[in-house]
Amino acid sequence: xxxxxxxxxxxxxxxxxxxxxxxxxxxxxxxxxxxxxxxxxxxxxxxxxxxxxxxxxxxxxxxxxxxxxxxxxxxxxxxxxxxxxxxxxxxxxxxxxxxxxxxxxxxxxxxxxxxxxxxxxxxxxxxxxxxxxxxxxxxxxxxxxxxxxxxxxxxxxxxxxxxxxxxxxxxxxxxxxxxxxxxxxxxxxxxxxxxxxxxxxxxxxxxxxxxxxxxxxxxxxxxxxxxxxxxxxxxxxxxxxxxxxxxxxxxxxxxxxxxxxxxxxxxxxxxxxxxxxxxxxxxxxxxxxxxxxxxxxxxxxxxxxxxxxxxxxxxxxxxxxxxxxxxxxxxxxxxxxxxxxxxxxxxxxxxxxxxxxxxxxxxxxxxxxxxxxxxxxxxxxxxxxxxxxxxxxxxxxxxxxxxxxxxxxxxxxxxxxxxxxxxx
Amino acid sequence: xxxxxxxxxxxxxxxxxxxxxxxxxxxxxxxxxxxxxxxxxxxxxxxxxxxxxxxxxxxxxxxxxxxxxxxxxxxxxxxxxxxxxxxxxxxxxxxxxxxxxxxxxxxxxxxxxxxxxxxxxxxxxxxxxxxxxxxxxxxxxxxxxxxxxxxxxxxxxxxxxxxxxxxxxxxxxxxxxxxxxxxxxxxxxxxxxxxxxxxxxxxxxxxxxxxxxxxxxxxxxxxxxxxxxxxxxxxxxxxxxxxxxxxxxxxxxxxxxxxxxxxxxxxxxxxxxxxxxxxxxxxxxxxxxxxxxxxxxxxxxxxxxxxxxxxx
Numbered sequence: 001x002x003x004x005x006x007x008x009x010x011x012x013x014x015x016x017x018x019x020x021x022x023x024x025x026x027x028x029x030x031x032x033x034x035x036x037x038x039x040x041x042x043x044x045x046x047x048x049x050x051x052x053x054x055x056x057x058x059x060x061x062x063x064x065x066x067x068x069x070x071x072x073x074x075x076x077x078x079x080x081x082x083x084x085x086x087x088x089x090x091x092x093x094x095x096x097x098x099x100x101x102x103x104x105x106x107x108x109x110x111x112x113x114x115x116x117x118x119x120x121x122x123x124x125x126x127x128x129x130x131x132x133x134x135x136x137x138x139x140x141x142x143x144x145x146x147x148x149x150x151x152x153x154x155x156x157x158x159x160x161x162x163x164x165x166x167x168x169x170x171x172x173x174x175x176x177x178x179x180x181x182x183x184x185x186x187x188x189x190x191x192x193x194x195x196x197x198x199x200x201x202x203x204x205x206x207x208x209x210x211x212x213x214x215x216x217x218x219x220x221x222x223x224x225x226x227x228x229x230x231x232x233x234x235x236x237x238x239x240x241x242x243x244x245x246x247x248x249x250x251x252x253x254x255x256x257x258x259x260x261x262x263x264x265x266x267x268x269x270x271x272x273x274x275x276x277x278x279x280x281x282x283x284x285x286x287x288x289x290x291x292x293x294x295x296x297x298x299x300x301x302x303x304x305x306x307x308x309x310x311x312x313x314x315x316x317x318x319x320x321x322x323x324x325x326x327x328x329x330x331x332x333x334x335x336x337x338x339x340x341x342x343x344x345x346x347x348x349x350x351x352x353x354x355x356x357x358x359x360x361x362x363x364x365x366x367x368x369x370x371x372x373x374x375x376x377x378x379x380x381x382x383x384x385x386x387x388x389x390x391x392x393x394x395x396x397x398x399x400x401x402x403x404x405x406x407x408x409x410x411x412x413x414x415x416x417x418x419x420x421x422x423x424x
Numbered sequence: 425x426x427x428x429x430x431x432x433x434x435x436x437x438x439x440x441x442x443x444x445x446x447x448x449x450x451x452x453x454x455x456x457x458x459x460x461x462x463x464x465x466x467x468x469x470x471x472x473x474x475x476x477x478x479x480x481x482x483x484x485x486x487x488x489x490x491x492x493x494x495x496x497x498x499x500x501x502x503x504x505x506x507x508x509x510x511x512x513x514x515x516x517x518x519x520x521x522x523x524x525x526x527x528x529x530x531x532x533x534x535x536x537x538x539x540x541x542x543x544x545x546x547x548x549x550x551x552x553x554x555x556x557x558x559x560x561x562x563x564x565x566x567x568x569x570x571x572x573x574x575x576x577x578x579x580x581x582x583x584x585x586x587x588x589x590x591x592x593x594x595x596x597x598x599x600x601x602x603x604x605x606x607x608x609x610x611x612x613x614x615x616x617x618x619x620x621x622x623x624x625x626x627x628x629x630x631x632x633x634x635x636x637x638x639x640x641x642x643x644x645x646x647x648x649x650x651x652x653x654x655x656x657x658x659x660x661x662x663x664x665x666x667x668x669x670x671x672x673x674x675x676x677x678x679x680x681x682x683x684x685x686x687x688x689x690x691x692x693x694x695x696x697x698x699x700x701x702x703x704x705x706x707x708x709x710x711x712x713x714x715x716x717x718x719x720x721x722x723x724x725x726x727x728x729x730x731x732x733x734x735x736x
Contacts, residue, residue, distance in 0.1 A: 074698040074699055075485075075698050078485045078486055078701070081486060082485075082486065100484075100486070104486050104487045106486070194678075194679060194681055194682075195679070248570075249570060249590045249593065250570040250571075250590035250592075250593035251593065252593045252594075252595075252681055252682030252683060253570075253590060253592040253593025253594075253598070253678065253681060253682050254570075254593065262571065267571065389699070389700055389701060390700040390701070390702060393699065393700055397683070400683070401683060404682075404683070406683060418504070419505075421502075422495075422499045422502070422503075
């Protein structure tokens with residue numbers, strides 16, 4: 001059908017329609033969100049939530065800026081925050097980075113927004129503490145969107161059954177399992193520690209269990225040296241693992257994601273990594289792959305809480321420079337609405353919204369980890385998010401030197417102190 | 425004092441005009457240089473000056489840098505991993521001088537012929553050059569992979585499974601593994617450089633040597649190699665400075681690991697500046713590296729300057 005625009009009335013009508021369309025586009029506000037969701041089931045759900053948000057709020061458009069996690073952590077976010085056009089909302093790990101963003105004035109204080117209409121009350125109580133890393137002092141600077149347990153010991157149930165093994169309760173039982181598997185020619189623990197954090201996170205948990213959270217915090221805050229008996233006792237645990245040949249031979253050179261893939265392929269019996277394994281298993285593990293998890297076993301004589309877990313909250317911060325704070329808050333409220341969070345939980349994330357995990361039809365592993373998180377009396381912050389990354393990195397490398405059998409606990413702790421000397 | 429005579433006025437006028445013309449010419453010369461200078465200042469001097477400034481600060485990439493004087497340089501001097509990174513890069517450069525330059529020269533001498541098939545073989549040797557370093561690094565990471573890598577699978581298939589080794593995860597083999605890839609990638613490049621130089625050697629020199637009864641080895645030693653000396657100097661300089669600038673191959677294959685066994689200055693700088701957010705310290709390490717490369721290049725060029733260049 002041809003439209004006849006020669007008639008003056010029709011021309012006027014066309015101009016009016018064009019003006020209306022342009023006006024609508026011009027009135028639309030764009031919100032940019034920088035994050036690290038480059039794939040996986042949760043990214044699909046996030047896209048769906050945004051799509052639904054566009055329909056519910058036609059005057060707001062969401063522009064996603066997804067980046068690879070390591071690029072985002074190293075340079076991506078810093079470059080964006082320093083630019084003339086920082087994102088309105090960005091992903092952040094709870095802890096030291098939230099403190100940094102708050103102190104430098106990048107992150108908006110969300111306390112009053114969360115107090116409106118009881119929005120903050122819809123979150124689990126655990127959301128609002130310095131332990132989970134969402135707060136600085138008594139002010140909230142990060143809206144959590146997921147809790148992550150950063151290390152549990154995932155195990156291949158088939159291999160465990162084949163060797164008649166049960167989940168260990170204590171560290172000694174755990175070492176027995178390692179020795180049994182090694183004697184049977186199975187790699188007990190497969191891990192890719194090329195970047196130090198996979199083993200480092202677990203090392204942080206073991207150390208906090210042995211030395212106690214107070215001393216752990218003082219030493220990681222550089223108030224005391226690493227070379228002291230309690231830390232030597234903790235590092236002895238890594239030496240025990242090295243002596244038992246617990247790890248894969250390519251531990252030091254294998255990447256984190258490659259080692260997870262290898263675990264899915266049965267290359268090792270156990271894999272110490274975080275809760276994100278679940279969503280990766282949904283897309284990467286072969287059909288029929290059965291797995292389960294247990295927390296770091298109880299270490300006899302440890303000064304820390306024997307049932308502690310290591311983890312943190314991850315979430316969104318809002319830019320203090322944003323010209324569209326109201327729209328950004330509108331989106332965050334929409335995203336954390338109960339229904340959306342049920343969908344979020346079903347995509348494999350541990351939702352911080354009260355009741356969402358219970359209402360969701362979720363993977364049994366997710367439910368178990370959620371229970372583990374909620375039942376824990378103590379939350380150990382991962383060193384690389386709870387403390388300055390340089391301190392964590394050096395601590396991780398020291399632990400890896402012992403676990404790799406390259407240095408004794410005493411030597412490794414002295415090496416850590418030597419490396420950290422310029423920061424004291 | 426009287427007025428100048430007409431002759432004096434004329435001479436004076438000419439002198440003034442000549443002086444003006446000379447000044448104009450000088451001005452024009454500088455005018456032509458201005459765009460190049462502006463670009464150089466913007467893209468080289470300014471970043472260098474900026475890096476120099478940050479090297480005296482503590483700065484995590486955000487917020488305001490805090491002036492700390494020479495503290496970063498003192499730290500660099502005492503940083504055992506930083507010092508080790510220079511030893512590692514020296515080993516790497518020594519290795520690449522063999523597998524890139526020497527091997528490239530050998531291949532050039534062997535393939536400097538127009539016989540059938542030699543052109544194809546030269547093309548084969550040169551072909552890795554068309555790959556990006558990152559692609560080459562990734563490709564070889566798969567070759568060296570402990571579990572499914574081509575090398576270990578080959579060994580297992582040949583009944584030598586005990587020799588299968590985590591090549592990139594062992595501090596004793598990782599650097600060698602990287603050097604081999606570097607040679608695979610760049611030997612063809614040096615082969616082309618030497619081939620070009622070989623083609624410029626007059627055939628008459630070889631004919632004269634043959635008439636004098638020189639054997640092929642003597643012709644190589646007394647004719648070819650002396651006439652390739654200048655090209656060799658350039659090749660070694662390229663290899664040494666390129667070695668210091670190496671980054672992508674190490675980044676993709678080992679990222680300085682395992683346990684700093686392949687840590688070179690560039691990977692350590694990137695770790696400090698970006699992984700640990702120590703921009704100030706990273707900048708200081710960059711300035712140190714610039715100075716080291718500058719001094720090494722200068723010493724090498726002075727030591728090999730054209731004192732006895734052969735004219736032909």
